[in-house]
Amino acid sequence: MHKGKFGTAINCMDGRTQLPVINWLKRMYSLDYVDMITEPGPDKMLSQGKAEQVESIKSRVLISVNAHGSDTVLIVAHHDCAGNPVSKEEHIKQVKECIKRIHSWKLPLNKIIGVWINDNWSIEVIE
Numbered sequence: 001m002h003k004g005k006f007g008t009a010i011n012c013m014d015g016r017t018q019l020p021v022i023n024w025l026k027r028m029y030s031l032d033y034v035d036m037i038t039e040p041g042p043d044k045m046l047s048q049g050k051a052e053q054v055e056s057i058k059s060r061v062l063i064s065v066n067a068h069g070s071d072t073v074l075i076v077a078h079h080d081c082a083g084n085p086v087s088k089e090e091h092i093k094q095v096k097e098c099i100k101r102i103h104s105w106k107l108p109l110n111k112i113i114g115v116w117i118n119d120n121w122s123i124e125v126i127e
Ligand SMILES: [Zn+2]
Pocket: 012, 013, 014, 040, 041, 078, 080, 081, 082, 083, 084
């Protein structure tokens, strides 16, 4: 049964970031669907959140990986984030911490990508 190729985005709940993330991921990695895990300021929550917050994100990534076969995970930070109103430099530092954390979960992933969404709502790759 062909069910399509899935990716996973750990994105902000901000409505302005949804379509840019979906469209970019589909285009860059030839995906059919993007499983969206949203939080207010996900870069802060995954890098500095309480254990249960981190665990909640991880449990949703696991559903995407195990049930949908996703092997591509994206962590997103963006301009004008109400949930995490820090400087761009701080966002980028947090995204790098998030990438390390996702690596530490030792999931069968092909790509772990961190991006910044700028004030034009276009995507810049952090790493
Ligand atoms: Zn945000």
